[in-house]
Amino acid sequence: MNAQPTLFRHAAKTTRSRFAIFACLALLSASALAEQMPTLSHPDQLIDETRKFLEQATTDYLRRSDIAGRHEIEVNRLDPRLRLASCDKPLTFKLESPAQPIGRVTVRVSCEGSSPWSLFVPGQVRLFRDVIIAARPLKRDSTLSAADVYLAERDVSLLTQGYLTSLDQVLGNKLTRPVQLDQALAPTLLQLAEVVRKGDQVVITARSGGINVRMPGEAMSDGAPGTQIRVKNLRSGRIVKARVAGPGQVEVAM
Incomplete structure (x- = not known):
């Protein structure tokens, strides 16, 4: 009468042992697979x-x-x-x-x-940098003054045409195109303003080594610093090409 319960206990023990073996094999397989797979x-x-x-x-x-x-x-x-x-x-x-x-x-x-x-x-x-911004709408050919611009922070990665960071770079220069209120000024929007006007009386300086010769002249056209204009020598009456050096000053090479 006790044989049947003993048989059941034996079968249960065998089942638990097999389950434990299968569990160990599964863990070993998973571990091996994890070692093969990259993190x-x-x-x-x-x-x-x-x-x-x-x-x-x-x-x-x-x-x-x-x-x-x-x-x-x-x-x-x-x-x-x-x-x-x-x-x-x-x-x-x-x-x-x-x-x-x-x-x-x-x-x-x-x-x-x-x-x-x-x-x-x-x-x-x-x-983000401080750049020159238009303080008001400005027309083409406007000569810029301190009242026309101000410095403000902008994302310069968006300013694909370039930008200016100093008032010295713009004051006294002239706009080549109109600009809007709060528009960042790009270098391409500016050109040097003329400091010599057609008909102005100028001093012509001719340089050769350490020798400087000066003579009176008359500007035949407008000119900004560094540009070349035609000038009439009032002593000889000749028309020469001269580089504008500043207001009322031009230079020629001898």
């Missing part, structure tokens, strides 16, 4: 490392170029489903475009380890 890199890790690279690259560029200003870095999010094998060597980073880390940028992130891969990570570096 995956999460996209957020790549974004963090790319941001660190851009921060260092931007700081170095501003220091080399002696550019004052503050900057902000944004790295675009990657597809969260992206899975890359972890790299058994330090990742390498290279700025693909543009040549300098300002504006929209693309960074090539590469693994050169046993499971190599490369990934292009887009981002943006904003550089």
